[in-house]
Amino acid sequence: MSDALLEVKDLKTYFFVEDKIIKSVDGVNFTIKNGETVAIVGESGSGKSITSLSIMGLVPKPNGKIVEGSIKFSGDELVGLPEKKMNKIRGNDIAMIFQEPMTSLNPVFTIGNQITEALLHHQNLKKSEAKKRAVELLKLVGFARAEQIIHEYPHQLSGGMRQRVMIAMAMSCDPKLLIADEPTTALDVTIQAQILELMRDVKKKFNSSILLITHDLGVVAEMADRVLVMYGGQVVEETSVDEIFEKPKHPYTSGLLASIPKIEEERKRLEQIPGTVPSADNFPRGCRFAPRCSKVMPRCTDAPPDLLKVEPDHKVRCYLYELS
Amino acid sequence: MTVHTLEDERLTAKADDSTGNIIEAKGIKTYFPIRGGVFRRTIGHVKAVDNVDIFIKKGETLGIVGESGSGKTTFGRTLLRLLTPTDGQIVFNGHDITYLSKSEMRKHRRHMQMVFQDPYASLNQRMRIGELIEEPMYTHNMYKKSERKERVKYLLETVGLPMEATRKFPHEFSGGQRQRIGIARSLAINPQLVIADEPVSALDVSVQSQVLNLMSDLQEEFNLTYLFIAHDLSVVKHISDRIGVMYLGKMMELSPKKDLYVNPLHPYTKALLSSIPKPNPKAKKERIVLKGDIPNPSNPPSGCVFRTRCPEAYKRCKEVVPAFVEVERDHFVACHLYHKSEEKVK
Ligand SMILES: Nc1ncnc2c1ncn2[C@@H]1O[C@H](COP(=O)(O)OP(=O)(O)OP(=O)(O)O)[C@@H](O)[C@H]1O
Ligand SMILES: Nc1ncnc2c1ncn2[C@@H]1O[C@H](COP(=O)(O)OP(=O)(O)O)[C@@H](O)[C@H]1O
Ligand code: SF4
Ligand code: SF4
Ligand SMILES: [Mg+2]
Ligand SMILES: [Mg+2]
Numbered sequence: 001m002s003d004a005l006l007e008v009k010d011l012k013t014y015f016f017v018e019d020k021i022i023k024s025v026d027g028v029n030f031t032i033k034n035g036e037t038v039a040i041v042g043e044s045g046s047g048k049s050i051t052s053l054s055i056m057g058l059v060p061k062p063n064g065k066i067v068e069g070s071i072k073f074s075g076d077e078l079v080g081l082p083e084k085k086m087n088k089i090r091g092n093d094i095a096m097i098f099q100e101p102m103t104s105l106n107p108v109f110t111i112g113n114q115i116t117e118a119l120l121h122h123q124n125l126k127k128s129e130a131k132k133r134a135v136e137l138l139k140l141v142g143f144a145r146a147e148q149i150i151h152e153y154p155h156q157l158s159g160g161m162r163q164r165v166m167i168a169m170a171m172s173c174d175p176k177l178l179i180a181d182e183p184t185t186a187l188d189v190t191i192q193a194q195i196l197e198l199m200r201d202v203k204k205k206f207n208s209s210i211l212l213i214t215h216d217l218g219v220v221a222e223m224a225d226r227v228l229v230m231y232g233g234q235v236v237e238e239t240s241v242d243e244i245f246e247k248p249k250h251p252y253t254s255g256l257l258a259s260i261p262k263i264e265e266e267r268k269r270l271e272q273i274p275g276t277v278p279s280a281d282n283f284p285r286g287c288r289f290a291p292r293c294s295k296v297m298p299r300c301t302d303a304p305p306d307l308l309k310v311e312p313d314h315k316v317r318c319y320l321y322e323l324s
Numbered sequence: 325m326t327v328h329t330l331e332d333e334r335l336t337a338k339a340d341d342s343t344g345n346i347i348e349a350k351g352i353k354t355y356f357p358i359r360g361g362v363f364r365r366t367i368g369h370v371k372a373v374d375n376v377d378i379f380i381k382k383g384e385t386l387g388i389v390g391e392s393g394s395g396k397t398t399f400g401r402t403l404l405r406l407l408t409p410t411d412g413q414i415v416f417n418g419h420d421i422t423y424l425s426k427s428e429m430r431k432h433r434r435h436m437q438m439v440f441q442d443p444y445a446s447l448n449q450r451m452r453i454g455e456l457i458e459e460p461m462y463t464h465n466m467y468k469k470s471e472r473k474e475r476v477k478y479l480l481e482t483v484g485l486p487m488e489a490t491r492k493f494p495h496e497f498s499g500g501q502r503q504r505i506g507i508a509r510s511l512a513i514n515p516q517l518v519i520a521d522e523p524v525s526a527l528d529v530s531v532q533s534q535v536l537n538l539m540s541d542l543q544e545e546f547n548l549t550y551l552f553i554a555h556d557l558s559v560v561k562h563i564s565d566r567i568g569v570m571y572l573g574k575m576m577e578l579s580p581k582k583d584l585y586v587n588p589l590h591p592y593t594k595a596l597l598s599s600i601p602k603p604n605p606k607a608k609k610e611r612i613v614l615k616g617d618i619p620n621p622s623n624p625p626s627g628c629v630f631r632t633r634c635p636e637a638y639k640r641c642k643e644v645v646p647a648f649v650e651v652e653r654d655h656f657v658a659c660h661l662y663h664k665s666e667e668k669v670k
Binding site: 221 | 500528531534537555556558561596600606611617618
């Protein structure tokens with residue numbers, strides 16, 4: 001398994017709130033190879049963000065906890081790593097960008113200040129070198145007037161500009177893995193197009209792996225090599241990007257694909273999946289998708305199906321594909 | 325308080341006139357003052373809506389798309405006279421409503437309703453669902469008490485919510501369910517025109533399609549006219565008959581839906597269409613990536629407001645505001661590329 005950069009095994013991250021157990025991530029397995037872009041798709045509440053926060057060692061305390069599983073990065077176990085060591089990995093080897101860049105930038109410091117701070121924290125640079133590097137990075141993410149931008153504050157920038165700054169900061173230490181949680185969800189489509197293009201460029205330049213979290217299947221088609229579909233805290237399907245769009249197997253994946261309004265097609269009624277996502281403190285006993293599934297069978301409501309390899313490069317969690 | 329009478333009905337219905345338009349707006353400008361300095365004097369204006377013409381035919385769905393800050397919400401609120409335009413004229417059902425006072429607006433207001441983007445913020449959290457849906461009927465003095473209760477049940481059933489919902493509070497429902505509640509509420513007083521401001525933007529895809537389908541069904545059942553606002557062309561495409569594209573307070577292009585997708589004319593519409601990530605990994609990605617951001621609407625570029633990002637801008641674009649003209653049947657565009665005889669300002 002030499003080319004596996006990240007290996008997540010049986011990850012369970014739960015929240016303990018009052019007398020409830022919220023099973024946000026409930027047995028997730030996947031691998032990211034060097035240079036690969038893996039997308040996690042799923043509706044809100046399916047556990048995408050908590051999966052990525054678990055990898056970063058940023059599960060919200062005190063209620064949240066990784067209760068089981070292993071996360072290996074370049075072969076080293078991250079679960080249970082002391083905060084000091086994790087801190088070193090964050091920002092050096094693994095970087096993260098979030099949906100709302102405003103909340104992750106500090107409003108009282110200039111852009112230049114924040115980038116040089118990050119550089120000084122993680123690399124052995126002189127202050128003047130760090131400043132020079134900050135300007136280079138800002139140019140890299142498309143700021144023509146980088147020399148001025150370093151003196152400006154986050155509130156003076158638009159949403160798209162702030163996201164570019166976040167990408168510049170994330171790339172400042174040449175990370176091996178970039179985790180991007182809904183990086184374009186808050187942005188307008190023309191700005192989203194800029195950011196996606198930038199992420200592709202940056203990836204090529206740095207040859208990093210990307211874990212891209214999104215609910216937009218269009219973004220997946222555009223960016224990903226492999227796709228994980230999450231539902232109710234679990235992976236329900238995993239395969240290559242071409243397969244997922246051409247031969248989706250899980251009824252949830254097919255339903256999702258069918259319900260996107262496509263602009264090339266004229267259709268009077270949209271396909272729809274009835275009902276809503278189950279809440280993470282009260283999953284159905286059998287298949288978690290059963291209450292919404294059009295193909296539900298008696299056994300589906302008895303016991304949960306496993307994620308099984310049904311083709312060389314295609315895993316699915318559904319009894320329809322399980323030979324009984 | 326006036327009781328709703330047949331007289332009103334006749335008055336408001338009379339203008340089912342020659343045009344067949346439920347609403348017509350001409351030269352609409354809605355500016356917001358920017359105040360500054362020690363004396364909080366007006367030092368400029370945000371031109372949220374700047375000289376927009378539009379009409380909506382009875383029973384059709386007009387989609388409006390544009391990026392954040394392009395003036396869509398302001399335009400919708402102006403048409404409903406929740407805002408008073410700085411300039412222009414709004415004719416609703418044959419009545420000029422541009423400068424009607426709040427009380428004069430009352431009899432028209434019950435024919436027009438709004439559905440909001442954020443199903444969380446738009447419902448009073450302390451009211452039960454039954455009360456929320458009944459409230460507009462009460463405010464407009466419509467129906468007897470027992471009829472109102474009946475109607476609440478009927479509306480809940482129509483939007484696909486269980487009867488028990490009447491006694492619950494908004495926080496007990498999911499986003500999609502809350503949006504259904506908002507829709508039931510807006511239909512309570514039997515409006516003719518519904519302005520839906522990004523009604524599905526906050527929802528997950530699978531739930532989006534539920535709400536879009538519901539809205540189509542209701543349109544048929546209640547013979548509704550929709551103005552459907554969205555920031556995404558793929559959503560409006562589905563529900564609209566015609567589509568208008570806004571940018572920085574101006575209407576850039578307006579055309580029957582099919583034309584807009586098959587034959588987009590305005591460079592901005594082209595870019596918007598090509599920006600939508602297609603859910604097909606093998607689709608050709610010939611993308612027009614626009615440079616830069618939307619300029620500040622308090623200080624828009626001279627000439628064509630799109631010129632700072634337009635890949636086709638030329639000298640004239642900086643100097644002259646392009647007029648909004650019909651270049652093909654029912655297909656309007658504001659761009660110099662399509663107006664060869666320059667003086668032909670409408
Ligand atoms: N009450 C107000 N006072 C001052 N400026 C306003 C006010 N309401 C809106 N604006 C400004 O008018 C412009 C258009 O705003 P509007 O809310 O209509 O945009 P929108 O197209 O609906 O955007 P979004 O997609 O973000 O909802 C923006 O620049 C906004 O900041
Ligand atoms: N801080 C928290 N405390 C309690 N529950 C949480 C917290 N953060 C997330 N959850 C719950 O965990 C589940 C998965 O959340 P999340 O990973 O954020 O979903 P996604 O990113 O897929 O929308 C949800 O049910 C959510 O309510
Ligand atoms: S296991 Fe059964 S209920 Fe679950 S997705 Fe498959 S067919 Fe549907
Ligand atoms: S008028 Fe000029 S700048 Fe404006 S859209 Fe047309 S070509 Fe572009
Ligand atoms: Mg999330
Ligand atoms: Mg708006």
